[in-house]
Amino acid sequence: xxxxxxxxxxxxxxxxxxxxxxxxxxxxxxxxxxxxxxxxxxxxxxxxxxxxxxxxxxxxxxxxxxxxxxxxxxxxxxxxxxxxxxxxxxxxxxxxxxxxxxxxxxxxxxxxxxxxxxxxxxxxxxxxxxxxxxxxxxxxxxxxxxxxxxxxxxxxxxxxxxxxxxxxxxxxxxxxxxxxxxxxxxxxxxxxxxxxxxxxxxxxxxxxxxxxxxxxxxxxxxxxxxxxxxxxxxxxxxxxxxxxxxxxxxxxxxxxxxxxxxxxxxxxxxxxxxxxxxxxxxxxxxxxxxxxxxxxxxxxxxxxxxxxxxxxxxxxxxxxxxxxxxxxxxxxxxxxxxxxxxxxxxxxxxxxxxxxxxxxxxxxxxxxxxxxxxx
Amino acid sequence: xxxxxxxxxxxxxxxxxxxxxxxxxxxxxxxxxxxxxxxxxxxxxxxxxxxxxxxxxxxxxxxxxxxxxxxxxxxxxxxxxxxxxxxxxxxxxxxxxxxxxxxxxxxxxxxxxxxxxxxxxxxxxxxxxxxxxxxxxxxxxxxxxxxxxxxxxxxxxxx
Numbered sequence: 434x435x436x437x438x439x440x441x442x443x444x445x446x447x448x449x450x451x452x453x454x455x456x457x458x459x460x461x462x463x464x465x466x467x468x469x470x471x472x473x474x475x476x477x478x479x480x481x482x483x484x485x486x487x488x489x490x491x492x493x494x495x496x497x498x499x500x501x502x503x504x505x506x507x508x509x510x511x512x513x514x515x516x517x518x519x520x521x522x523x524x525x526x527x528x529x530x531x532x533x534x535x536x537x538x539x540x541x542x543x544x545x546x547x548x549x550x551x552x553x554x555x556x557x558x559x560x561x562x563x564x565x566x567x568x569x570x571x572x573x574x575x576x577x578x579x580x581x582x583x584x585x586x587x588x589x590x591x592x593x594x595x596x597x598x599x600x601x602x603x604x605x606x607x608x609x610x611x612x613x614x615x616x617x618x619x620x621x622x623x624x625x626x627x628x629x630x631x632x633x634x635x636x637x638x639x640x641x642x643x644x645x646x647x648x649x650x651x652x653x654x655x656x657x658x659x660x661x662x663x664x665x666x667x668x669x670x671x672x673x674x675x676x677x678x679x680x681x682x683x684x685x686x687x688x689x690x691x692x693x694x695x696x697x698x699x700x701x702x703x704x705x706x707x708x709x710x711x712x713x714x715x716x717x718x719x720x721x722x723x724x725x726x727x728x729x730x731x732x733x734x735x736x737x738x739x740x741x742x743x744x745x746x747x748x749x750x751x752x753x754x755x756x757x758x759x760x761x762x763x764x765x766x767x768x769x770x771x772x773x774x775x776x777x778x779x780x781x782x783x784x785x786x787x788x789x790x791x792x793x794x795x796x797x798x799x800x801x802x803x804x805x806x807x808x
Numbered sequence: 809x810x811x812x813x814x815x816x817x818x819x820x821x822x823x824x825x826x827x828x829x830x831x832x833x834x835x836x837x838x839x840x841x842x843x844x845x846x847x848x849x850x851x852x853x854x855x856x857x858x859x860x861x862x863x864x865x866x867x868x869x870x871x872x873x874x875x876x877x878x879x880x881x882x883x884x885x886x887x888x889x890x891x892x893x894x895x896x897x898x899x900x901x902x903x904x905x906x907x908x909x910x911x912x913x914x915x916x917x918x919x920x921x922x923x924x925x926x927x928x929x930x931x932x933x934x935x936x937x938x939x940x941x942x943x944x945x946x947x948x949x950x951x952x953x954x955x956x957x958x959x960x961x962x963x964x965x966x967x
Contacts, residue, residue, distance in 0.1 A: 493837045628865045635925035797852045
């Protein structure tokens with residue numbers, strides 16, 4: 434049996450099922466996104482608080498009490514942080530609209546200036562009147578923005594707020610009952626398949642944990658690199674800008690483009706007469722993305738998922754096609770978990786010795802419970 | 809300050825796991841941590857716990873009953889019989905090597921199972937605690953080595 438186990442490689446059927454199940458799950462997740470997003474946030478909180486809970490249990494607290502103390506501590510820290518930051522944020526809130534308009538205007542001016550420069554160089558572009566068309570369209574969007582888009586944005590925020598409150602609630606129960614749930618799942622598995630199934634649960638847990646921890650590490654590395662580069666360029670708020678851009682990069686491709694636009698907007702507004710700074714910001718962004726794709730990501734997330742690069746790229750496109758932006762964000766962790774599930778279930782189902790042991794154990798149990806019923 | 813939230817103090821000896829040779833050196837609070845990582849399984853007499861040659865993923869502690877260790881299928885010629893407090897399958901915690909013998913329940917048996925992945929997590933989160941278990945494990949393996957050496961004929965030792 435060991436030979437069969439060590440030689441086992443997932444075949445095309447298992448792979449087809451894994452890929453189809455990933456796409457189906459992404460499709461379903463998009464339908465219940467109000468639950469998926471808080472669940473992911475809860476997982477992040479869970480993995481952050483789990484070491485604290487473990488320390489408390491080791492210090493002599495019961496599992497329930499340790500969960501209570503760790504959760505209360507995190508909640509109090511959050512309240513303290515909010516109470517320290519909120520006055521400053523509220524004081525600045527009135528100037529947000531003004532700042533946003535200023536940055537959008539700065540970005541548009543930069544774009545128009547760049548297009549004008551290109552039109553002067555290439556007659557084909559000059560005939561197309563791109564700069565004037567762009568200016569006209571952006572002016573129309575600016576005029577209609579408050580009436581057309583703001584109510585929609587406000588409604589989306591109002592609809593999402595209650596479901597996001599689910600995140601700490603879910604995280605608390607993951608911390609308190611997660612180990613019990615794992616044991617409960619284990620109890621449902623017959624003895625013959627127990628070790629294999631434990632291995633499966635462990636791999637799923639490990640994949641999830643490494644993915645989220647890798648994502649956090651990647652965000653810190655991206656933030657530091659971008660903040661350092663923007664600080665050298667002299668752009669205002671480099672740390673905040675770096676953090677925002679790094680968080681946006683959680684969405685493959687789309688997030689990176691949004692992050693780049695954000696950086697260029699700020700650079701173009703801070704230095705209206707010096708387009709070189711905006712070009713420098715774009716160059717910095719491209720360098721950080723390259724570092725991210727070829728060094729940071731393989732060292733953090735890539736190590737946890739162990740996927741072929743071609744499969745990764747294809748599945749990102751498939752995720753986007755099936756479930757839009759949420760699909761882009763969720764496709765890699767979902768595929769990682771489905772790969773582990775598929776490979777392990779394939780291994781258990783195709784092992785005749787495990788099936789025979791299970792059948793034998795069932796016969797023993799039947800004999801034990803019917804012993805006094807014969808004759 | 810939060811003493812009222814702590815569990816009741818418990819002597820190591822009274823904890824069912826404290827009776828195991830592997831975990832006998834641990835304090836009650838440490839046993840509680842280890843207990844969080846363990847799974848409990850029940851086996852009927854004759855039921856296979858694991859096969860010889862199978863890739864090992866877990867260590868087993870006998871909580872009650874009896875386990876027979878034998879060559880694959882040779883239940884009538886057991887290598888060892890283990891009762892409550894004993895443990896087996898310990899090599900699985902160290903590497904991916906195949907099981908060296910078959911384990912079957914001799915009586916209705918309850919086992920506590922420590923999975924290798926959980927043991928690695930225990931080492932990451934509670935290095936001191938895991939090192940105590942590792943020392944017990946090393947002692948156990950050393951004892952087995954001594955037993956094996958004592959069985960080798962004197963002439964073979966001299967060579």
